[in-house]
Structures are given as structure tokens and as C-alpha cells.
Amino acid sequence: MAIDSPPLSSAKVLIIGGGMGGLATALALARRGFTNITVFEMASKLTEIGAGINITPNLARLLDRFGVLNVLQEEAVVIRSANILKGTNDEALSFVKYSYMEKDFGYPFFVAHRTSLQRALIVGCQQSGVVDIKLGVSVTGIDLENARVQICPTAEREVSTTTEWIQGDVIIAADGVKSATRALMLARSGIKDEVEDTRQASYRILVRREQVLDKPELLELLDGNQTYRWIGPRRLIMSYPILKHTLFNIVSAHPDSNFAEAPSTSWTTRGSKQRMLEVFSDFCPRVQSLLKLVPDGEVCEWKLRVHAPLPTWVDGRTALLGDACHPTLPHIAQGAAQAVEDAAVVAIALSKITTEKDIHKALRIYQLLRKERAEFCVKEADANGREMLLSDEEVAERDKRFREASKDGGANPDKFVDKNTQNILFNHDCEKIAFERWDELWESEELST
Numbered sequence: 001m002a003i004d005s006p007p008l009s010s011a012k013v014l015i016i017g018g019g020m021g022g023l024a025t026a027l028a029l030a031r032r033g034f035t036n037i038t039v040f041e042m043a044s045k046l047t048e049i050g051a052g053i054n055i056t057p058n059l060a061r062l063l064d065r066f067g068v069l070n071v072l073q074e075e076a077v078v079i080r081s082a083n084i085l086k087g088t089n090d091e092a093l094s095f096v097k098y099s100y101m102e103k104d105f106g107y108p109f110f111v112a113h114r115t116s117l118q119r120a121l122i123v124g125c126q127q128s129g130v131v132d133i134k135l136g137v138s139v140t141g142i143d144l145e146n147a148r149v150q151i152c153p154t155a156e157r158e159v160s161t162t163t164e165w166i167q168g169d170v171i172i173a174a175d176g177v178k179s180a181t182r183a184l185m186l187a188r189s190g191i192k193d194e195v196e197d198t199r200q201a202s203y204r205i206l207v208r209r210e211q212v213l214d215k216p217e218l219l220e221l222l223d224g225n226q227t228y229r230w231i232g233p234r235r236l237i238m239s240y241p242i243l244k245h246t247l248f249n250i251v252s253a254h255p256d257s258n259f260a261e262a263p264s265t266s267w268t269t270r271g272s273k274q275r276m277l278e279v280f281s282d283f284c285p286r287v288q289s290l291l292k293l294v295p296d297g298e299v300c301e302w303k304l305r306v307h308a309p310l311p312t313w314v315d316g317r318t319a320l321l322g323d324a325c326h327p328t329l330p331h332i333a334q335g336a337a338q339a340v341e342d343a344a345v346v347a348i349a350l351s352k353i354t355t356e357k358d359i360h361k362a363l364r365i366y367q368l369l370r371k372e373r374a375e376f377c378v379k380e381a382d383a384n385g386r387e388m389l390l391s392d393e394e395v396a397e398r399d400k401r402f403r404e405a406s407k408d409g410g411a412n413p414d415k416f417v418d419k420n421t422q423n424i425l426f427n428h429d430c431e432k433i434a435f436e437r438w439d440e441l442w443e444s445e446e447l448s449t
């Protein structure tokens with residue numbers, strides 16, 4: 001599976017976090033021929049909260065090269081068209097056929113259960129034979145000067161004094177939006193780490209196929225190959241079938257009002273079904289019927305957080321990756337895709353160098369190759385969220401543009417289906433660019449200091 005053995009193939013790579021970013025990094029490094037890769041994940045089991053994820057062509061391309069797209073495809077659904085509907089009355093505002101998707105971007109637009117993507121990455125790591133995933137192990141300290149991590153069994157984290165320091169050659173911190181590594185890096189530059197509250201929250205829920213067998217108007221949503229975005233004043237619902245059409249995934253964005261009641265440390269909470277129904281009480285009967293099917297106790301609510309662009313992603317031989325350095329709103333579905341792009345590029349950067357003293361420089365080139373792109377996605381997601389979450393008084397002009405948009409792809413007020421935005425997001429081949437720009441960046445003045 002490995003492409004070539006890189007000069008530093010036996011470098012000890014320590015990865016903090018076994019989320020999509022951490023697992024993708026382990027797999028990308030294995031594919032480039034690295035043989036000493038350890039992932040530390042604080043959770044004792046690799047589970048993903050049940051929900052769907054969009055596998056856009058830029059992500060599918062990388063999964064294919066990593067040799068795991070086939071694993072994902074066993075459970076994924078191909079999306080053939082996208083519906084934008086008015087939340088309150090179900091009026092079709094815009095319909096886009098994805099007939100151009102494979103032709104223009106090389107891959108279909110897939111949607112999948114998050115566990116399907118996770119499974120594909122884990123299968124790839126296991127098959128490589130060189131990735132050691134240590135579950136139930138928390139990283140409790142990082143020595144940025146010397147590329148060491150301090151670990152402790154998560155179960156004993158609060159009580160144990162028996163911690164162990166592990167020496168690495170390079171550390172990739174894929175420790176998510178709450179990244180302790182980021183806080184430490186910023187503190188060393190005298191900057192306080194502050195995650196931004198977007199005042200938006202998100203319900204993530206699933207409806208099972210058995211629940212709609214006697215409801216043809218809902219069954220057709222589950223059996224079809226379409227996404228549905230219902231937009232209403234200040235709130236939206238995005239939904240699509242996953243897991244070979246056995247589940248219908250529903251994810252919302254709405255003003256955050258419930259977290260006042262949640263523990264102050266929590267960014268996720270078990271949502272109240274009653275409250276969710278109230279939030280969408282003016283939405284159309286089709287949405288109401290879907291939401292009513294969700295069993296009590298299966299409503300999860302997320303507080304949506306972002307972070308201002310960081311001055312740097314790199315400190316010594318440690319680099320941040322994924323949500324740790326560019327957490328994003330979900331409105332253009334690029335969070336995991338960008339984490340996997342990071343993974344592919346950091347693996348290339350490390351594979352290019354011949355001595356350990358160049359690890360820091362390689363990580364800085366990784367940052368140069370990735371930061372602008374990832375931060376562009378964060379900005380686009382934010383802008384799209386604002387456009388989709390307008391108040392009732394503001395929507396008339398936008399809805400006019402929706403109605404005028406082409407069915408075959410073209411300008412569309414929703415950047416998620418806008419062809420120009422898709423060109424930028426989906427055509428981007430981060431690996432090709434990394435190889436093409438490597439020599440220029442290696443020689444660049446900016447890195448010579």
C-alpha cells in the first residue's frame with residue numbers, strides 16, 4: 001500500500017486524537033511509507049455520535065488514494081440532486097441536478113454515516129500494519145521543546161500520579177476544537193486561547209426506515225438519492241439518507257438557547273424533543289412529521305464553535321491539524337474534508353525531508369500549503385450560514401435568486417450547491433499542489449529564518 005519508503009520512514013510520529021483528522025493522518029503517513037505511528041485517543045472506544053457526513057469529491061479523492069473509498073462505499077449513498085425548500089411551506093426554492101459531479105470533479109457526491117467514514121479510516125490503519133491506536137489513553141502534557149507527550153490512562157486521569165512521558169520525533173495534535181495543544185502553543189506566544197461562541201446550535205438526529213414504512217411521503221425521502229435543505233427564518237434543516245438508505249439523517253442549525261441549562265463545561269447536551277419541536281413549530285408538515293418520529297432521549301444538541309485564525313499551527317516539531325486549528329461551522333460541509341486534506345499534506349511534507357533537523361521546516365511548509373485554504377473554508381461556511389439563516393424580512397431578494405438559479409449547476413445563493421464554490425472546494429487536489437509547490441516553498445525566503 002505504501003508509495004515509497006521515505007528517508008525518515010522510521011521517525012516516531014505521535015498523533016494526539018483519534019477523530020477523523022488523527023486517523024486520517026495515521027493512514028496518510030502509513031501510505032507514504034512511515035512505519036512508526038502511534039495514535040493516542042482518550043476515549044476507550046472509537047465511537048462517533050450517530051449522524052451523517054457529506055463526503056464531497058475532494059474528500060472522496062483522498063479516501064480513494066488512501067485505498068479506503070471502497071470500504072466507505074459499502075455503506076454510503078450517492079447523492080444525485082439537491083433540494084432547497086422553504087421551511088415554513090415546503091415550497092421548492094431551488095433544485096440542482098448533480099449530473100456534472102463525476103464529470104467535473106472525478107467523484108460522485110456521497111453521504112455516509114459518520115461511523116462509516118471512521119470505519120474506513122480504521123480499516124486502512126489496521127491493514128497498514130504500522131499504526132498503533134492506543135484507546136483510553138489521554139495526553140495530559142506536551143513538551144513542545146522536545147517533542148514529548150505525557151500520557152495517562154483516561155480512567156485514572158483524575159486520580160493517577162503514574163504518568164509516562166513518550167519521546168517522539170514529531171507530534172501531530174489532532175485534538176479537536178477544544179485542543180489543549182493549541183492553548184499551550186498560543187500561551188507560549190502570550191496569546192489567550194479563546195474559542196468563539198457562534199450563538200448557533202445544531203440538533204443531530206436519525207430516523208429509521210422501519211419508522212416510515214407506512215408514510216409514503218417520508219419513505220420517498222429515504223429511498224431517494226437527494227439532499228433536502230429546508231430553510232426558514234433564522235433556522236435550517238439539512239437531511240439525507242445514509243447507511244444504504246436505512247437511516248434518514250437530520251441536522252439543524254438554529255439560535256442557541258438551550259445551553260444555559262447545560263453544564264457550563266458542556267458543548268453537547270441531550271436535547272429535549274419537546275424543545276426541538278417548539279424550535280421548528282412553524283416549519284411545514286413534512287418536517288414536523290420527520291421530527292416527531294425521533295424517539296425521546298435520542299435528540300443530541302451541539303453548540304457550534306469556531307476560532308479566529310491562528311498566528312501559527314506549528315511549534316518546534318509539533319503541528320496542529322483539523323478542528324484543532326480551523327474549527328468550522330457545518331454550512332458547507334468541509335470540516336472533516338479539510339482535516340483529511342491536512343493529513344494528506346502533512347504526510348507529504350514529512351516524506352520529503354531527509355534529516356530530522358528539517359522536521360520543523362517541513363511542518364511550516366505544511367502550514368503554508370494548508371492554512372489559507374482551510375481558513376477560506378471556515379469563512380465560506382460562516383458566510384453561507386449567514387445567508388441561509390436570514391430573518392423573514394430579509395429573505396425576499398435571496399429567495400428570488402434561488403428561484404432563478406439553474407437546475408444544472410451554476411450560481412446559487414446556497415454556496416453548498418453553488419457551482420463556483422464547488423469548483424474551488426471539490427477540484428482542489430491538495431496532494432498535487434503540495435508536490436508542485438514543494439521546491440518553491442523549500443527555497444522560499446520566508447522559511448529561511
Ligand SMILES: Cc1cc2nc3c(=O)[nH]c(=O)nc-3n(C[C@H](O)[C@H](O)[C@H](O)COP(=O)(O)OP(=O)(O)OC[C@H]3O[C@@H](n4cnc5c(N)ncnc54)[C@H](O)[C@@H]3O)c2cc1C
Nearest residue numbers: 017019020021042054139176322323330333334335336337
Ligand atoms: C453538526 C455538524 C455537522 C458536520 N457535518 C460535516 C459534514 O457533513 N462534512 C464534513 O466534512 N464535516 C462536517 N462536520 C465537521 C467535522 O465533524 C469535524 O470538522 C471533524 O470531525 C474534525 O475532526 P478532528 O479529528 O479534527 O476533531 P475531532 O473529531 O473532534 O477529534 C478529536 C479527537 O481527539 C481526542 N482528544 C482530544 N484531546 C485529547 C487528549 N488530550 N488525549 C487524547 N485524545 C484527545 C478526542 O477524544 C477526539 O476523538 C460537522 C460538524 C458538526 C458539528
